[in-house]
Amino acid sequence: MRRADRLFLLIHALRGRRSALTAQHLADTLSVSLRTVYRDVSDLQRSGVPIEGEAGVGYMLRKGSDIPPLMFTPDELEALVVGTRFVRAFGGVRLGREAAAALLKIEAVLPQELRERSDRTRIFAPEVQRMENSGLIDDLYAAVTGAQVLRMSYRDNDARPTEREIEPLCLAFWGGSWTLGAWCRLRCDFRNFRPDRIVEFVPTGETFPETRERGLKAYLAAANAL
Missing domain, CATH: 2.30.30 (SH3 type barrels.)
Structure with missing residues (x-):
């Protein structure tokens, strides 16, 4: 499993829980070692994810926190949208198709406010007939x-x-x-x-x-x- 997918699943496992999940439970769920869970949790905490707890006790998201499934700021999301448009226009058929599909998946789990921000960006890369489409x-x-x-x-x-x-x-x-x-x-x-x-x-x-x-x-x- 890719690390990015593993971190996403770890956050998903903790979302909405009223009691702490032990590191062993998370390790079994993700099919990884305890050491990997400890490292991933530490990395997420340093990046700003509101995870509380410690080894031997368990982990949970801070009470009252409501993090979106994907933690993008509005500017980060706009960069993704614009980047996808450029890849779709200039990255060739395969990469363009996959970039568009990836953005659809991202937008599908975004809060309404961020989804609307992605629709408002005014930087375009028109898909006209060019060498990349061949x-x-x-x-x-x-x-x-x-x-x-x-x-x-x-x-x-x-x-x-x-x-x-x-x-x-x-x-x-x-x-x-x-x-x-x-x-x-x-x-x-x-x-x-x-x-x-x-x-x-x-x-x-x-x-x-x-x-x-x-x-x-x-x-x-x-x-x-x-």
């Missing part, structure tokens, strides 16, 4: 996560065609365009490729290991040194 970003990201060597036809800055074989390492969005960071086997160096200049590409069927010299960390170090 599935190209999704396909490139699948190659990145699958460490797939790609063979591609690419147009350089002067629109001249060139054939490349690359090891794709990451995708970066610069507010107006995407770049694909990769190790170029032709140049024997790191290169950035713009997806909108890719004429076509195919996986070669080969996968590559991330080494210290040619992996993501080395790419980022080289990019920061420019």
Whole structure:
């Protein structure tokens, strides 16, 4: 279970209780160790969740407290809404779809006041027809996560065609365009490729290991040194 899900369930278990729940009961409910419960409760308390109690006694939410299922301030919620709109517009088909679904889940459990605040934000990212809607970003990201060597036809800055074989390492969005960071086997160096200049590409069927010299960390170090 992810830690974020575990913390959410821990708060849910304590909500509405009139008596304290022991750490052992919480550990059994969440299928975790006592040590994990103690650490999670301590982290939640430090973040402002009104949990009272102690080890050996039990825990409960402070009497009179009414925390929403998700503890967002209005500004935090607006940031989520705006971020979701940008991901939906520029993040590719898969991420856009999942971001929209995630926001629906968040808004479904928000208090009415915060739900109305999310509807009032006036920052938009219109979903018009663009490269991201074609599935190209999704396909490139699948190659990145699958460490797939790609063979591609690419147009350089002067629109001249060139054939490349690359090891794709990451995708970066610069507010107006995407770049694909990769190790170029032709140049024997790191290169950035713009997806909108890719004429076509195919996986070669080969996968590559991330080494210290040619992996993501080395790419980022080289990019920061420019």
